[in-house]
Amino acid sequence: MNILSIAGSDPSGGAGIQADLKAIAANGGYGMAVITALTAQNTRGVSGVQAIDGDFVTAQLETLSADVRIDAVKIGMLANQEIIGAVAAWLDTVNAPVVLDPVMVATSGDALLEDAAALHPLLARATVITPNTAELGALLGEAAAQDWELVLEQARRLASAHDVLVLAKGGHLAGAQCPDALVSAAGVLAEFSSPRLATKNTHGTGCTLSSALATRFAATGDWATALEQAKGYMLRAIGAADELQVGSGHGPVHHFVDFFGAADPMAAWWEDIAPLRAGIDELEFIVQLADGSLEREKFEYYLAQDALYLQRYAQVLAQASALAPELDSQRFWAKGAGEILEGELQLHRSHLVEGLANPSATTLNYVNHLSSCNSSYPELIAAILPCYWLYQDIGKRLAAANYEGHPYGDWLQTYASEEFDESTAQAIGMVRAAWKLADPAQRERMRQAFLRSSEHELAFFAQAHAESVEFSTA
Numbered sequence: 001m002n003i004l005s006i007a008g009s010d011p012s013g014g015a016g017i018q019a020d021l022k023a024i025a026a027n028g029g030y031g032m033a034v035i036t037a038l039t040a041q042n043t044r045g046v047s048g049v050q051a052i053d054g055d056f057v058t059a060q061l062e063t064l065s066a067d068v069r070i071d072a073v074k075i076g077m078l079a080n081q082e083i084i085g086a087v088a089a090w091l092d093t094v095n096a097p098v099v100l101d102p103v104m105v106a107t108s109g110d111a112l113l114e115d116a117a118a119l120h121p122l123l124a125r126a127t128v129i130t131p132n133t134a135e136l137g138a139l140l141g142e143a144a145a146q147d148w149e150l151v152l153e154q155a156r157r158l159a160s161a162h163d164v165l166v167l168a169k170g171g172h173l174a175g176a177q178c179p180d181a182l183v184s185a186a187g188v189l190a191e192f193s194s195p196r197l198a199t200k201n202t203h204g205t206g207c208t209l210s211s212a213l214a215t216r217f218a219a220t221g222d223w224a225t226a227l228e229q230a231k232g233y234m235l236r237a238i239g240a241a242d243e244l245q246v247g248s249g250h251g252p253v254h255h256f257v258d259f260f261g262a263a264d265p266m267a268a269w270w271e272d273i274a275p276l277r278a279g280i281d282e283l284e285f286i287v288q289l290a291d292g293s294l295e296r297e298k299f300e301y302y303l304a305q306d307a308l309y310l311q312r313y314a315q316v317l318a319q320a321s322a323l324a325p326e327l328d329s330q331r332f333w334a335k336g337a338g339e340i341l342e343g344e345l346q347l348h349r350s351h352l353v354e355g356l357a358n359p360s361a362t363t364l365n366y367v368n369h370l371s372s373c374n375s376s377y378p379e380l381i382a383a384i385l386p387c388y389w390l391y392q393d394i395g396k397r398l399a400a401a402n403y404e405g406h407p408y409g410d411w412l413q414t415y416a417s418e419e420f421d422e423s424t425a426q427a428i429g430m431v432r433a434a435w436k437l438a439d440p441a442q443r444e445r446m447r448q449a450f451l452r453s454s455e456h457e458l459a460f461f462a463q464a465h466a467e468s469v470e471f472s473t474a
């Protein structure tokens, strides 16, 4: 998909043409650029603007469109009326969806357009306009809205006045959420919200979002889908912004987060628990379970504790579903809870004389640890993860140890399930996604929750033999 950005240059690379080309590429498009203005700019502000002659903007546009198919256009900084006129006239000659980001001021507060009203002739030629709250107010000749209801109301009026779609953006409002909504004259068509991330590095967010939106629309042909994808990308790029060290003011977002973001934290966590994993493998209980020499009584003790554990674990998964920020994760954790209540516990009961046991101190310690994390979604799912991941890992070796006539053969069999592999991969993915959005203190709490649960897993497997275990992960 060939995506054209018509915008100004930001030498610091975080906004304008430079941001657009990065965002287009990161979203799978082929980026092209017609420059409307040079700015002298860094992360602290804009110290000069030199607009390109309108005629030369036209020359760039016509030369390009004479040769290249253009699948979508994104428009950013236009600087003055002459350039707006040149772009408007050229748009009449092309047939491509147009995302217009009505850039008026930089994040630093510097003016990038002489007069808001000058944009009016261009509005009806756009397919989607993406004003922030200040720009939305300015386009209507009103004050910037301070609450989301008024933003939506203003967006609807702007959409109606110019017969376009308006992407209303709540990034500048107060509150824990950053909602964005696609609004037509008839009202809200789609709305996506994300958590507000604590970072000052938001230089170029508007340029980046509008470029991602144009690119995703060219690929999908659907504005709501394009917005959902662009918003997800935006959140990841803002989430990784602090990994970059560019300038001392408002730094850029990490456009290539999906390609060159920090090393996978999940791999590091897995390494952190290497001693615990080795410890589990060496437990008498696991060794005997694998070779079949495990006493029936010890197996039943383990099963009884596991059943008691799983009842509480299902409640913890249901709680994770209740806390989860969006539909996919809500569904995933609720499904996990349901499967335990219907399937796993059934299997335990078939091996057990029911109602025999009370939870041991080891079992209680583990479930209490899980419960202690249950007011924070990221920490709770980090605490939940070892039960998936360690079981899947040990399960592979246990299933491989199975043989004809193994006394615990049907039990070992249950470990060799592709569905469980898939669920484990999904659980890891959900924890990774939550980690990306967490601040450093929360990330450390997540890691600790994961480590503690891994220790409880070791103690849990050890308890039937009352083996003493030493914890060594920091």
Ligand SMILES: Nc1ncnc2c1ncn2[C@@H]1O[C@H](COP(=O)(O)OP(=O)(O)O)[C@@H](O)[C@H]1O
Binding pocket: 131, 132, 133, 169, 170, 171, 172, 178, 179, 180, 194, 195, 196, 197, 198, 199, 202, 204, 205, 206, 207, 209, 231, 234, 235, 238
């Ligand atoms: N701190 C933040 N955390 C998460 N998303 C943000 C944050 N700041 C801006 N965004 C998102 O970045 C996008 C650009 O929005 P906004 O900042 O309102 O526009 P502009 O850059 O044009 O002023 C929106 O999707 C907005 O929700």
Ligand SMILES: Cc1ncc(COP(=O)(O)O)c(N)n1
Binding pocket: 007, 008, 009, 010, 015, 016, 017, 039, 041, 076, 077, 103, 105, 106, 107, 112, 202, 203, 204, 205, 206, 207, 208
């Ligand atoms: C050349 C240029 N174009 C646009 C912006 C707006 O930046 P933001 O996306 O932060 O509003 C900018 N600072 N510089």
